[in-house]
Amino acid sequence: MKILLPLIAAAIGAPLFGQTVPTTATPLPAAAPAATPSLVPDIHSKSIMETLIAAGPVMLALFALSVFFVMLVIVYLMTIRRGAVVSSG
Numbered sequence: 001m002k003i004l005l006p007l008i009a010a011a012i013g014a015p016l017f018g019q020t021v022p023t024t025a026t027p028l029p030a031a032a033p034a035a036t037p038s039l040v041p042d043i044h045s046k047s048i049m050e051t052l053i054a055a056g057p058v059m060l061a062l063f064a065l066s067v068f069f070v071m072l073v074i075v076y077l078m079t080i081r082r083g084a085v086v087s088s089g
Contacts, residue, residue: 005075008074012070
């Protein structure tokens, strides 16, 4: 049980840092001249974590609380006993 919570936190937090889009769809050939302008504009896609940080401290607090409450619900669902919920009648 003690190992489960860090694993859930890592599973939730890991995709936040990996949401980047490569700048080019295919690698450039080695012989291409550097002076050739790109036909596709360089679009920078923000990751989820960059967006949360740019949104300010309130959004960071809301994100932290939402992760905490999801973990709390999972812990309570795992510890609930059938006898405590269903009556014996």
